[in-house]
Amino acid sequence: MSRRKRFLRWFVRGALALLFVGVALFALNGLVLADRTSPRVSHLEGVPVAASASGANEVTFVAYNIAKGFAHRGGLTFDSRANVEAKLTKMAAVIRAEKPDAVFLSEALTELAPCNVNQVEFLARECGLPHVATGENYNLGVPLCRVAGGNAILSRVPLEGVANIDLAGRKPFWVTKNNRRALFVRAEFHGASVLMGALHNDSFDMRNNEAQTRQLLEFVGDRPAVLAGDFNNRPGERSIKLIRDSAQFAGEWDGPPTFFEGKRAERLDYIFAPAGWELLEARVIADDTSDHRPLVCRFRVKP
Secondary structure, eight states: OOHHHHHHHHHHHHHHHHHHHHHHHHHIIIIIIIIOOEEEEEEOTTTTOOOOOOOOOEEEEEEOOGGGGGEEETTEEEOOHHHHHHHHHHHHHHHHHHSSSSEEEEEEEEEGGGGGGOOOHHHHHHTHHHHHHHEEEEEEEEEEEEEEEEEEEEEOOOEEEEEEEEOOTTOOOOTTTTTEEEEEEEEEETEEEEEEEEEESSOOOOHHHHHHHHHHHHHHHHHHHEEEEEEOOOTSHEEEHHHHHOOOEEESSSSOOOOOEEEEEOOOOEEEEEBBBBEEEEEOOOOOOOSSEEEEEEEEEEO
16 A cells, blocks of 8 residues: 555544544533533622612612623634623623622623633622522533533522523524523522522524413412513513513513614513512613613512
């Protein structure tokens, strides 16, 4: 056999071996190493707790879709870490000014190998909210080189992990587009123990969005709960009506738009608290760091 043929044979074998190892690591990451249905709860040591704007027996929440900090520019191009951190710093300043008790984040990355900044921990430290829970919607890549993100909750008070449930229509782990989960934790405010759900529901199929909402209501059952985030449903549409008709929640069912894209301006983000809590204030902050505006709601808590 000629030297050239031997070289080609070894080259093909080597390429196939590398491909096999890559596929094996990809499957290992997605099937074993990803935090699939378990929320990750932590307390960031050394982070002083920020002051709260809430009065006696009140609680202030913020819901904010941060659009991954616009770290992904399309295809295989990514923004620099410095630029992403600059955007996150602006977002943190907006949140911090509201002095919330808890923040519900959608589209937040905990890992992105080409631009590796944990967006959830960055915001938690900047905002003085040291209790953190994350729930992955996707985790794609190989160990030490992957993208992972989903929903998150930042809080002044301790959080207890409950679940990170697969929502209706979920696809195999290697599909990131429109794969949804819902993060649930438990917290206590002024003697009231509540479930807290951070959401980012289906944005493509409104029938599946409705199925996800029914699933969320079934999961909550008769337990007092806060549901907050990007519902991807407009006021008066089926999913929002289902939540309202359940008579289990209080909140603002309509209001100014929270999502802006070109000429589109729609209300897609909501914060709903347990029935019996009194909505004292609801505002959309006029900030364009993300394509979603932060929503702030202040409630009087019913123990």
